[in-house]
Amino acid sequence: xxxxxxxxxxxxxxxxxxxxxxxxxxxxxxxxxxxxxxxxxxxxxxxxxxxxxxxxxxxxxxxxxxxxxxxxxxxxxxxxxxxxxxxxxxxxxxxxxxxxxxxxxxxxxxxxxxxxxxxxxxxxxxxxxxxxxxxxxxxxxxxxxxxxxxxxxxxxxxxxxxxxxxxxxxxxxxxxxxxxxxxxxxxxxxxxxxxxxxxxxxxxxxxxxxxxxxxxxxxxxxxxxxxxxxxxxxxxxxxxxxxxxxxxxxxxxxxxxx
Numbered sequence: 001x002x003x004x005x006x007x008x009x010x011x012x013x014x015x016x017x018x019x020x021x022x023x024x025x026x027x028x029x030x031x032x033x034x035x036x037x038x039x040x041x042x043x044x045x046x047x048x049x050x051x052x053x054x055x056x057x058x059x060x061x062x063x064x065x066x067x068x069x070x071x072x073x074x075x076x077x078x079x080x081x082x083x084x085x086x087x088x089x090x091x092x093x094x095x096x097x098x099x100x101x102x103x104x105x106x107x108x109x110x111x112x113x114x115x116x117x118x119x120x121x122x123x124x125x126x127x128x129x130x131x132x133x134x135x136x137x138x139x140x141x142x143x144x145x146x147x148x149x150x151x152x153x154x155x156x157x158x159x160x161x162x163x164x165x166x167x168x169x170x171x172x173x174x175x176x177x178x179x180x181x182x183x184x185x186x187x188x189x190x191x192x193x194x195x196x197x198x199x200x201x202x203x204x205x206x207x208x209x210x211x212x213x214x215x216x217x218x219x220x221x222x223x224x225x226x227x228x229x230x231x232x233x234x235x236x237x238x239x240x241x242x243x244x245x246x247x248x249x250x251x252x253x254x255x256x257x258x
Contacts, residue, residue, distance in 0.1 A: 007035070008034065008035025009034055009035065009253045009256055009257055010031060010034040010035045010036025010252070010253065010256070011035035011036070012035075012036075012187075013035075013036045013037065013187045013188055013256070014036070014037045014039050014185055014186050014187050014188070015031055015036050015037065015038055015039060015186070015187065015188040015189075015190060015252075016039050016041060016180070016186050016188065016189045016190060017031075017038050017039065017040045017041070017190065018041065018042065018043040018044070018189075018190065018191060018192060018196040018200065019040075019042060019043075019044065019192055019196075020042045020044055020045055020046060021040065021042055023072075024038070024040045024042065027245050027249070028040060030246070030249060031249070034249075034253065036188075039180060039185065039186060041173050041176045041177050041180065042170055042173055043169060043170075043173060043177075043195075043196045043199040043200055044167055044168075044169070044170075044193070044195060044196060044199070045167070045168055045169070045170040046073055046077070046141070046165045046166065046167055046168075047165060047166045047168065048077045048080065048081055048164065048165050048166075049077075049142075049163055049164055049165055049166055050081060051078075051081065051082070051162055051164065052162075055137070055160070055162050056082070058137075059084075059087075059090075059137060060087065061087075062087050062089060062090075063135060064090065064135045064136065064137040064160075065089065065090065065091060065130075065131075065134035065135055065136070066090070066091050066092070066093055066130060066134060066135070066136040066137070067086070067090055067091070067092045067093070067136075067137050067139065068092075068093045068094070068126075068136055068137065068138045068139065068148065069092070069093070069094045069095070069099055069103065069139050069140075070094075070095050070099075070119070070138070070139070070140045070141075070144055070148070071095070071096070071099055071140070071141065071144075072096075072098050072099050072101075072102040073141060073165055074099075074139045074140055074141060074164055074165065075094075075099060075102040075103050075106070075139075076102060077141075077164045077165040078139050078164050079106045081164070086108065091111040091112070092108055092109075092110055092111055092112075093110060093111060093112035093113070093122075093126055093129075094110045094112075094113055095113075095114060095118075095119070095122050096113070096243075096244075097113070097244070098244070100113055112125075112126060112129055114126065116243070118222060118223060118224070118243065119145060119147040119148050120147060120151075122148060123147060123148050123151030123152060124151070126148075126152070127151065127152060127155040127157060130152070130157050132156055132157065134157070134158070135157075135158040135159070135160070136152060136157060136158065136159040136160070137159075137160050137161075137162060138152075138159060138160065138161045138162065139162050139164050140161065140162070140163065140164065141163065141164070141165050141166070141167050142163050142165065142166040142167050143167045143195050145224075146161070149161050167195060169199040169202075174203055177200070177203050178203060178207050178209070181204070181207075181209045181212040181213070182207075182209065182212065184212060184215065186212075186216055187216060187217060188216060188217045188218075188219065188252065189213070189216045189217070189218050189219070190219045190220070190238075190245075190248060190249075190252075191218075191219070191220040191221075191225050191229065192220070192221060192225070192245060193222070193224075193225055194222075194224045194225045194227075194228040196225075197220075197225060197228040197229055197232070198228065201232050213234065217237050217238065217252070217255070217256075218234055218235065218236050218237050218238065219236070219237060219238030219239070219248050219251070219252055220236055220238070220239060220248070221239075221240060221243045221244065221245065221247070221248050222243045226239055237255060238251045238252050238255055239251070
């Protein structure tokens with residue numbers, strides 16, 4: 001049995017994947033390779049929103065020196081919304097390696113990536129890269145915090161925000177989640193953002209499923225997500241130093257083998 005677990009460390013474990021369908025595939029595939037059973041119930045869905053004509057015009061005419069993306073979703077929504085060709089002087093900053101990879105898919109290389117993939121670290125390090133006369137356009141989703149904008153403005157840097165996509169809870173996931181929790185089909189719950197925690201816990205409280213959550217192993221990435229779980233009285237078992245889903249899964253394997 002021990003040999004089997006070494007080769008299939010997630011054997012017998014059903015693991016909640018709360019990401020949108022397109023984002024869930026790679027994580028689900030890796031869980032299967034490790035012997036686990038991924039349960040895809042997206043707690044987030046996205047709707048693209050258009051940039052204002054004023055923002056488009058300023059961007060194309062060179063009014064911004066930096067374009068800043070906070071997520072892969074923002075990159076996809078931005079480049080899928082219009083055929084954008086960056087002015088030669090424009091530099092692009094991103095949070096996270098995955099966001100940089102998505103950006104590269106559209107033919108652009110990130111000029112700045114922070115040492116840690118959280119907004120506070122990004123704001124501190126990025127402020128040192130921007131000259132006072134340079135202007136920054138922050139492209140983000142509807143639920144993203146305004147830490148970057150506020151921090152840059154406090155540092156005397158001209159920054160504007162553009163909401164490029166809306167995040168919402170897909171209603172069809174509600175019944176799936178309720179069924180999975182009531183029937184105790186989930187052994188591990190993985191959370192990738194504070195928004196996934198919010199939507200998940202709204203369902204838990206609405207249907208009084210708190211007891212079902214107590215039997216699950218809980219994993220998350222990022223201090224904000226962890227803090228949100230703690231606010232709901234939930235202890236986090238899996239919390240990787242590197243804030244990526246791959247690192248979270250690696251830490252889960254280590255946790256189960258301890």
